[in-house]
Amino acid sequence: MVQMLNDDELAEIRRRKMQLMMERAQQPVVLEPLANGLVNELTDANFWQVVGNTKTALVDFSAEWCQPCKALTPILRELAVDHKGKVYFGKIDIDRNRRTAMQFGIQSVPMVFAFKNGKPAGSLPGLRPINDYDMLIERLLNSQN
Numbered sequence: 001m002v003q004m005l006n007d008d009e010l011a012e013i014r015r016r017k018m019q020l021m022m023e024r025a026q027q028p029v030v031l032e033p034l035a036n037g038l039v040n041e042l043t044d045a046n047f048w049q050v051v052g053n054t055k056t057a058l059v060d061f062s063a064e065w066c067q068p069c070k071a072l073t074p075i076l077r078e079l080a081v082d083h084k085g086k087v088y089f090g091k092i093d094i095d096r097n098r099r100t101a102m103q104f105g106i107q108s109v110p111m112v113f114a115f116k117n118g119k120p121a122g123s124l125p126g127l128r129p130i131n132d133y134d135m136l137i138e139r140l141l142n143s144q145n
Contacts, residue, residue, distance in 0.1 A: 037084035068127035
């Protein structure tokens with residue numbers, strides 16, 4: 001025998017479905033699954049495996065002895081939080097990861113490279129104001145390639 005739901009039960013099901021739809025609508029859209037809101041450490045061993053699988057990424061080539069690199073760290077941390085779910089942020093030490101640094105011809109640090117679909121899409125040498133990095137990110141996010 002088939003049991004029919006009464007009006008109160010149907011109303012409760014509709015209410016729960018509506019609540020679930022509202023919760024889903026409030027969740028941010030994830031454009032970049034690897035964009036965890038952090039600046040992630042990269043190495044020669046994982047660089048291309050990680051960056052090659054990103055849609056949009058910013059990678060800071062730096063060194064421990066570099067004072068401007070140290071000043072850039074909090075800027076990139078802030079941007080990583082602001083662009084969580086949209087842009088992957090990585091950092092690679094050029095002294096410990098010479099192979100990757102050589103591939104990009106890094107001669108001075110900090111050097112921030114932008115990547116779109118795993119391919120280099122621009123760079124910003126030296127320490128810049130946060131707006132410069134933000135503009136580069138917006139350009140990457142708005143590009144179709």
